[in-house]
Amino acid sequence: MSAVSDVSKHSDKSGADIVIREKSQHGDSESIVSVRHADDALLAQLGYKSQFRREFSLLETVAFAFSIMGVVASVSSTFIFPLWSGGHVGMVFGWLIPCLFVMTIAASMAELASSMPTSAGLYYFSAKLAPPKYAALASWITGWANVTGQVTLVCSIDFTCAQMITTALNVGSNGSVNLGNGPTFGILLAILFTHGIICSAGTAILARINIFYVIVNLGATIAAIVSLLVCSPPNRVSTKDAFTKFENNTGWANNGWAFLLAFTAPMWTLTGYDSAAHIAEETSGAARAAPIAILVSVAATTSLGWLLEIAASFATVSVTDLLNSDLPLPMGQLFLDVLGQKGMLALWSFIIITQYVTGAAQTVDASRVVFAFARDNALPGSRWWKQMNHYTQTPVNAVWLVVTCAGICGVLGFSETALSSLAGASVIGLYTSYATPIFLRITSGRNKLVPGHFSLGTWYLPIGIIAVSWVVFIIILLLFPGGANPSAAAMNYAVVLVMAVFIFASISWIISARKWFSGPICNVEKDVAEI
Structure with missing residues (x-):
């Protein structure tokens, strides 16, 4: 190094x-x-x-990145997308295909994180790889896209956690308790508040509890896979149907287009792995630990998620019946059909815990992004959000800003397409911020990167081209509604969220930011020996 x-x-x-x-x-x-x-x-x-205490070890860094993706909880939250968009084919291949492309993005990001291990992460990478004339603008765009994705991801995770709780209440009461949008929003706010308290803790505590996160996550995922395969009814579908039966429930006439919409599920699940870069300043051996955490967490989530989708495909006797369920989440109905009430509630309780800790990990990640961006004076009120708590040595103010903004985004929970809107906004925001430095790496930054512990060598160019091309495709895809001819209530509001931030950031840049924002601000003496 x-x-x-x-x-x-x-x-x-x-x-x-x-x-x-x-x-x-x-x-x-x-x-x-x-x-x-x-x-x-x-x-x-x-x-x-x-400014941070370096309390995250390699194992804890991997655990942190893996926990944010919360395999079993994420698949359970987004199960409706493959059901609508392809049925059994949507479950199996609608998961596998996007994951293969995401691995190219993860590999490119791992190389950048190894070279430049800082909490500033993606917008720092963009600033250093862009032509000097456009460095500040590239950093500005990447930073705002990442902040948007981070906050909406917190909201979408906690919103689905609230839906899981309402699903459990419905099943436990035999259908007599069926909470609507208002109570679900109240549960969301309560979850966000508790996450604010947890994530205000010191780095040492946050690092240690990530091991607990992984144990719960892995345990619940393996239990779900085994349960669906072993306990599924005798009339479960054949191997041929589990892998090849296609059902288009979207309303779109073109089956190929309908199938593509199933990609929303894995794309939303495979977000947040940039967290390994954002906690780099809290990690020992960050230049080595960050890329390992990114690659291992994405590969593990891809593999386990695919196994879970295959198990769910075998256990799904009728896609139509699951879509017509009164439960907020169709996966809850599938577990109920397979395991019965008591078995479903037992497993579902662990899935709720998994989603809860996933939201907590993501809140930490989002707060580090906000802190880093504020440290470079890029946010309104930066002087508040970049402050470190003297006792915990963590950016507590940034934590509560994330929680507050996520709560505001939660108002979308009153729409029919709350999850698709929040998931779409988080994926678009995050993957825009992922693709920007990768694009600069394969264009203006070809000779600027100083390799770290992990390097793609000459493969950076083809891998980067595939990664950027995939992001462009998936962003366009996720701007479309899930069904044809949507009403106002069924509209995909991802474009509203993303455009609102884009317009604000653009106006801010044109009016004032271009005059004072110069990108990452150096706050140390150049002589490394003075550390």
Whole structure:
């Protein structure tokens, strides 16, 4: 790592350098200290002083990125999309195809995160890879797109968590308790409030509880897969139907187009893995841990999610019956059909916990993005949102800004297409911010990137081209409504959310930001030895 070699040149001026030298002399007992000093040196080279405690280990970083995607909870939340758009084919291949393309995006992002491990993440990458004349604008666009995606992702996760709770109440009461949009919105606000409290904790606490997140996530996912395969009724579909039976319930005349809309489910699930980059300043050995976390978490979520979709396809006797269920989430009906009331509630309770901790992890991620963007004075009221709590050493103000904005977005819960609107907005926002630095990497930034621990080598160009092309395609796709000729209530409001932020950011740039926003702001002395 270049930071280590640079520091070693100033070993007579910095205590940190001496510790790095002592690593080879004194064995493993010094390894954690030396890595943390090297991380701070590299961060200083990137232009930022260390403000967080580096409490995340490699395992905890992987756990954090994996937890944000919450496999079983995410599949349960978005099961309606493949049911509408292809039935059994939508479940199996509507999951697999997008995931293969997402791996190219994850690989490109892992390379960038390894080279530039900072909480600023994507908008920092864009600033450094863009032509100098357009660096600030590229950073501005990427940052606002990422903030939009992060906040709406928090809202969509917690909204579906609220739906899971109302589903459980309905099943537990044998249908006598059927909460509407108002109570669901109230539950959403309560979940957001508790997440605000949890995510205001210190980094050490947040790092440790991520291990618990993974245990719950993996356990619930494996239990769901086994239950659907073992306990499904004798009249479950054949292997041929499970993989090849196609049903178009969207209202769109073109079956190919209808099938493409099933991609919403895996695209929404496979978001947030950039979190490994956003907690880089809280991670030991970030240049190595961040890319590993991105790649492992995406690969694991892809594999487990596909197995769960296949199991669900086998267990689904009638797609129509699931779509006509009175429960808010069709997956709840599937578990009820397969496991009965008690079995469904037992498994569903763990899925609710999984979705709850997924929302908590995402709130942490979103708050780090807000903090980093505010640190570079890019948000209204930045002086408040970039403040660090002296006790917890975390950006508590940024946490509560995320929670508040997510609550406002939750008003969309009163529409018929709440989930598709929130999911679409989060995917469009996040993947726009993912694709921008990747596009700059394969164009103006070809010779600018200093490779980190993980590098794609010469493969960066074809992989990057595929990644950017896929994002352009998926953004266009997700702007369309789920069904043909939608009413106002059934409209896809993702475009409204995204355009509102785009218009605000554009006007802000034209009127004032272009005069004062210069991209990431260096807040350390250039001499790394001064760390």
